[in-house]
Amino acid sequence: xxxxxxxxxxxxxxxxxxxxxxxxxxxxxxxxxxxxxxxxxxxxxxxxxxxxxxxxxxxxxxxxxxxxxxxxxxxxxxxxxxxxxxxxxxxxxxxxxxxxxxxxxxxxxxxxxxxxxxxxxxxxxxxxxxxxxxxxx
Ligand code: CMP
Numbered sequence: 836x837x838x839x840x841x842x843x844x845x846x847x848x849x850x851x852x853x854x855x856x857x858x859x860x861x862x863x864x865x866x867x868x869x870x871x872x873x874x875x876x877x878x879x880x881x882x883x884x885x886x887x888x889x890x891x892x893x894x895x896x897x898x899x900x901x902x903x904x905x906x907x908x909x910x911x912x913x914x915x916x917x918x919x920x921x922x923x924x925x926x927x928x929x930x931x932x933x934x935x936x937x938x939x940x941x942x943x944x945x946x947x948x949x950x951x952x953x954x955x956x957x958x959x960x961x962x963x964x965x966x967x968x969x970x971x972x
């Protein structure tokens with residue numbers, strides 16, 4: 836069993852498709868082990884995406900991720916990291932396979948509906964960023 840972090844981003848939350856996205860996970864044998872809706876501060880978003888600090892899109896990324904509420908979740912299941920990324924589709928929705936979350940709900944590489952951890956190692960770091968031990972019990 837693996838755990839991974841998923842974020843439903845402000846564009847998808849504003850579009851009222853939180854439930855539809857969660858259904859993709861549940862219908863594909865991923866369990867919601869923990870979940871909450873919140874608004875990221877600039878500091879939160881900057882810290883969470885610190886690996887992208889030097890990238891040209893960093894400022895826009897922080898601006899977008901703080902523009903509205905997000906839903907953060909821990910998904911649990913067999914091969915959860917890879918399965919979540921498969922369900923999400925490519926980062927750029929224009930390149931995402933048909934039937935993936937980004938192909939169906941995302942507009943652009945910035946407003947791309949969801950985030951998912953890219954490795955088991957980063958999943959543990961990202962989960963600890965948002966959830967306490969008590970919330971994961
Ligand atoms: P996410 O998986 O949340 O990780 C970083 C985010 O930066 C990514 O999804 C995109 O929404 C955003 N982004 C914007 N431009 C780019 C780019 N050129 N390459 C990768 N990510 C980008």
